[in-house]
Amino acid sequence: MHSRTVAIIGGGPAGLIAAEILIQDKVQVDVYDSMPSLGRKFLMAGKSGLNLTHSEPFDTFISRYGQRRSEMEVFLRDFTPEDLRLWARELGIETFVGSSGRVFPVGMKTSPLLRRWLRRLAESGVNFHLHHAWRGWDEDGSLRFLTPEGQTSVHPDAVILALGGGSWAKLGSTGAWVEWLREAGAEVQALKPSNCGFDVAWSDHFRTRFEGQPVKSVILSFRNFRRQGELVITKHGVEGSLIYAASALLRDEIEASGRAVLHLDLTPDRTEGQLIERLSRSRGSRSLSSHIEKTVGIRGVKAGLLREFLPKAELEDPVHLARALKHLPVPLIAARPLDEAISSAGGVSFEALDENLMLRAKPGVFCAGEMLDWEAPTGGYLLTACFATGRAAARGVIEWLRRSARDT
Ligand SMILES: Cc1cc2nc3c(=O)[nH]c(=O)nc-3n(C[C@H](O)[C@H](O)[C@H](O)COP(=O)(O)OP(=O)(O)OC[C@H]3O[C@@H](n4cnc5c(N)ncnc54)[C@H](O)[C@@H]3O)c2cc1C
Secondary structure, three states: OOOOEEEEEOOOHHHHHHHHHHHOOOOEEEEEOOOOOOOHHHHHHOOOOOOOEEOOOHHHHHHOOHHHHHHHHHHHHHOOHHHHHHHHHHOOOOEEEOOOOEEEEOOOOOHHHHHHHHHHHHHOOOEEEOOOEEEEEOOOOOEEEEEOOEEEEEOOOEEEEOOOOOOOHHHOOOOOHHHHHHHOOOOEEEEEEEOOOEEOOOOHHHHHHHOOOEEEEEEEEEOOEEEEEEEEEOOOEEEOHHHHHHHHHHHHHHHHHOOEEEEEEOOOOOOHHHHHHHHOOOOOOOOHHHHHHHHHOOOHHHHHHHHHHOOHHHHOOHHHHHHHHHOEEEEEOEEOOHHHOOEEEEEEOHHHEOOOOEEOOOOOEEEOHHHEOOOOOOOOHHHHHHHHHHHHHHHHHHHHHHHHHHHO
16 A cells, blocks of 8 residues: 555656656655646657667766766666666667667657556556646645646645756646746746757748758757757757757847857868868869869858859959858857747746755756756767666655655
8 A cells, every 4th residue: 555645747657757756655646737648848858869879988077067977877877778778678669779879769669668668557557647737736735737627736745846957848838837837936047949940031032942950960060069060941940950059059049149140161071271272273164163172072052052142253263162061150049939949948946945845935846857957969968867867856756755764
């Protein structure tokens, strides 16, 4: 028989892994979620290949958490990327390491994993309460939920909030909790887009011709950031893995100074000197476009980018053109809205939490997952951290329940 009750609000990866730990400790576990089904963002993450974690050495892995590296290291040492792969294997889901070092389930999708996981949780006794939208606390400290049948309140012995960030609100994580936690006295940093696209003031001509096109194998530089990869031209500006990787820096620069200018090397395989030599060759009767294509292989969207940002006179000059090919400035005017982002930065400050992820302002209430104030690039770092903090919060609850049982 269960003697203690724990409510977990949020049935994403962080909440579900917490439920898994707690049910093994013989407490009653109730998972509440506002949506009609669980793990919707987790499922979305698997739409174009579920990148569960990353296989790089742990020191490199942990460096991806930037300013929050030291806070996250504690949780990630306790549940490493390798542990996550083992966990998936125990569930019957084998994983593999892709060419970039990223780790995926063999079938690439979330649904088989989530289905098995939810079945295992239900069989081990976890109770699921769908269509339960948490709306904060009643005056007596009970959790207030809105359900299709009306309002209801519960008063468990401990609570884990695993409410996610604020992106893709239609999947359930709306970020509405920020105000309720602040009212409860917890420090919460404003949610901001992370792994997001940016607005560029494209000309109508460029937008119409190149919207949706990938710009492949370019080097993006911004301050100390320099990486080769791929981006995509969108109606509003730019997005894609290379942009996401630099997005925290770009977003912060725009926040501080109103704009950010990234630079693209459109020809990583040629030096500026080689480009000048080739572009200076006789053009004969060729048009400028075909001369550029013939001599340095630039056409399509890359040629479009040059024309978008380079005055015509500079395009005609081999030295200026070569410089632009290696160092094309692309001015960004704004980050795309939070709702479109892959993940959120900001959230519950680590200073508002004890070492077990319990809110100092609300004893017995723990937080986990993307709603905590950390951010990381795509590459499996997001999910690994959600799993690791979900486990840590569950362990914290177990310890807290034991301590309060001893004290009473
Ligand atoms: C398109 C896309 C692709 C992604 N791909 C990857 C990837 O490949 N690899 C990776 O590592 N990460 C990826 N992510 C990010 C990853 O999915 C999230 O970081 C992760 O799901 C966060 O887990 P979580 O449990 O903290 O929150 P969530 O998964 O957001 O779950 C939060 C849950 O809380 C519920 N909830 C919120 N508010 C309330 C409330 N008031 N009352 C009741 N319930 C509530 C929500 O309905 C939701 O079920 C991707 C994200 C997106 C959008």
